[in-house]
Amino acid sequence: MSEVCCTCEASPVLILACSGGSNVGQLANAAAVGLTREGKGKMYCLAGVGGHVDGIVESCKGASRLVVIDGCPVACAKKACAHAGVQISKYVEVTSLGIAKNYNLDLNESDVQKVIAACGL
Numbered sequence: 001m002s003e004v005c006c007t008c009e010a011s012p013v014l015i016l017a018c019s020g021g022s023n024v025g026q027l028a029n030a031a032a033v034g035l036t037r038e039g040k041g042k043m044y045c046l047a048g049v050g051g052h053v054d055g056i057v058e059s060c061k062g063a064s065r066l067v068v069i070d071g072c073p074v075a076c077a078k079k080a081c082a083h084a085g086v087q088i089s090k091y092v093e094v095t096s097l098g099i100a101k102n103y104n105l106d107l108n109e110s111d112v113q114k115v116i117a118a119c120g121l
Helices: 023-037 046-050 054-062 076-084 109-118
Strands: 013-017 065-070 090-093
Touching: 013 023, 013 046, 013 054, 013 076, 023 065, 023 109, 046 054, 046 076, 054 076, 065 076
Parallel strands: 013 065, 065 090
Antiparallel strands: none
């Protein structure tokens, strides 16, 4: 029988992203996926932070850098971190990059790259 293993260990750079039901939420998520694929950090579980899952919150607190990407000024990811007592190292809000919020989920790759660049990793 194979051993079940949690993949929620801490990483030097953890990335938490909004994945809301708009273009900017999905851009935040796509940027986190892109940064993870590039090896610049590890996408992590924002729902676990919001749900106060002890191991996930502690891993975020123990990360050398925590990058948080929100889609819009509602700032769900930022607020979840604050509520859980997690300090953010770098914060990016997609709409502040000049990308208007809409509900078209067909993402533009140049917008994804703009968000990735704003993360500074």
